[in-house]
Amino acid sequence: METQQPALRTEALCKSFGSLKVARDVTIELPRGARHALIGPNGAGKTTLINLITGEMRADSGRIALDGRDITQDPTMARVRYGLTRTFQINTLFPDLAPIEAVTLAICERERLAGQFWKGLTAHREAIDEGFEILRQLQLAEVAIRPTRTLPYGQQRLLEIALALATRPKVLLLDEPAAGVPKGESAALFSVIAALPDDISVLFIEHDMDIVFSFATRIIVMVSGGVLLEAEPAVVRSDPRVREVYLGRASHA
Numbered sequence: 001m002e003t004q005q006p007a008l009r010t011e012a013l014c015k016s017f018g019s020l021k022v023a024r025d026v027t028i029e030l031p032r033g034a035r036h037a038l039i040g041p042n043g044a045g046k047t048t049l050i051n052l053i054t055g056e057m058r059a060d061s062g063r064i065a066l067d068g069r070d071i072t073q074d075p076t077m078a079r080v081r082y083g084l085t086r087t088f089q090i091n092t093l094f095p096d097l098a099p100i101e102a103v104t105l106a107i108c109e110r111e112r113l114a115g116q117f118w119k120g121l122t123a124h125r126e127a128i129d130e131g132f133e134i135l136r137q138l139q140l141a142e143v144a145i146r147p148t149r150t151l152p153y154g155q156q157r158l159l160e161i162a163l164a165l166a167t168r169p170k171v172l173l174l175d176e177p178a179a180g181v182p183k184g185e186s187a188a189l190f191s192v193i194a195a196l197p198d199d200i201s202v203l204f205i206e207h208d209m210d211i212v213f214s215f216a217t218r219i220i221v222m223v224s225g226g227v228l229l230e231a232e233p234a235v236v237r238s239d240p241r242v243r244e245v246y247l248g249r250a251s252h253a
């Protein structure tokens with residue numbers, strides 16, 4: 001369900017490295033429940049935009065609002081507390097922990113950061129129950145107690161999303177969530193992402209156009225640090241500028 005207040009809005013974000021402009025007046029909106037893809041050729045500025053939104057990189061100018069709250073000046077950890085979470089292109093998991101251990105730890109960390117010091121077995125029980133519920137959402141319940149290193153890579157990527165969900169995000173930024181996953185398994189991974197609850201808005205970077213056009217409800221096309229077009233998949237597919245700079249050039253984004 002979309003409401004008037006977007007879950008995330010950036011306004012005229014700019015960032016330069018010396019003379020190289022990597023973000024040019026980037027204004028985007030993510031409505032509640034969005035499943036938006038961010039695409040563009042290599043070096044277009046997609047990961048940079050995610051870094052600017054999370055606060056890992058500071059914009060030279062522009063504003064960012066999460067659920068109407070201006071977070072432009074807030075550090076990354078505060079943004080996570082307000083509900084803005086990301087995943088990375090590379091695997092950042094602990095190989096010897098089981099998924100339920102990793103997710104439960106992430107939940108306990110969230111509670112600690114929120115200033116609620118959990119005491120006693122009941123509280124831990126609640127964290128474990130919540131952890132199982134998250135793993136169930138990501139179809140990982142059956143492998144909950146296996147060491148992470150023994151899981152197929154696609155399930156490891158889902159576990160990274162599970163850890164992100166442990167922060168209770170309103171907005172989830174996924175930087176190539178299927179990177180490294182065999183092509184035949186990406187669609188299954190994206191169906192799980194698409195089926196996340198509607199109160200989580202998702203922006204994902206993905207190079208595989210079949211996946212993008214199957215799972216994105218809208219597509220933001222970036223070129224040279226700027227937004228070329230933001231539209232529904234059918235409009236993006238038939239836009240001559242997109243074909244020229246991007247789709248017609250190569251299968252790799």
Ligand SMILES: Nc1ncnc2c1ncn2[C@@H]1O[C@H](COP(=O)(O)OP(=O)(O)OP(=O)(O)O)[C@@H](O)[C@H]1O
Nearest residue numbers: 017020022040041042043044045046047048049253
């Ligand atoms: N810390 C940095 N210092 C200097 N230049 C940088 C830095 N980070 C990114 N860049 C440059 O900014 C531009 C955008 O990079 P970015 O990684 O955001 O592109 P991308 O669209 O995510 O590319 P890819 O699809 O290859 O991941 C590139 O020219 C890159 O070399």
